[in-house]
Amino acid sequence: MSMGAYDEDEHERREQQASKVDTDFDDERTIYHGKVEYDAGESAEELLDQFEQIKSD
Numbered sequence: 001m002s003m004g005a006y007d008e009d010e011h012e013r014r015e016q017q018a019s020k021v022d023t024d025f026d027d028e029r030t031i032y033h034g035k036v037e038y039d040a041g042e043s044a045e046e047l048l049d050q051f052e053q054i055k056s057d
Contacts, residue, residue: 042050
């Protein structure tokens, strides 16, 4: 069989695999408790200085 030749068995196998629907996953949402804090007040220069300080430690 040459490169690119049509293989009907392979085509059918891929078609069956593509038509399956996976329903074995958990469909419930995860509930997280807590809070997230972030500060967007620092400038890029201050963040770079802080990074350099951490990197040198």
